[in-house]
Amino acid sequence: MKDKFVIKPKKTQSVTMTIRIDNEINEKLDELALKSNRSRNELINMSLRYAFKNLEFEDVN
Numbered sequence: 001m002k003d004k005f006v007i008k009p010k011k012t013q014s015v016t017m018t019i020r021i022d023n024e025i026n027e028k029l030d031e032l033a034l035k036s037n038r039s040r041n042e043l044i045n046m047s048l049r050y051a052f053k054n055l056e057f058e059d060v061n
Contacts, residue, residue, distance in 0.1 A: 021029075029040045036043070 029043055032038075032043055033040050038046075
């Protein structure tokens with residue numbers, strides 16, 4: 001038999017998590033999602049990436 005049906009383990013590229021956010025943030029996300037035609041999830045990921053790239057950590061010692 002020449003052709004094989006090969007199955008490889010699925011690589012996880014994301015993690016599902018539950019968070020609590022303020023109503024005001026949720027409303028803003030919904031508004032931006034409608035305006036940008038992007039999902040709330042995509043906007044949250046974009047926002048977190050931006051925050052991590054631009055954050056400055058101050059040690060309180």
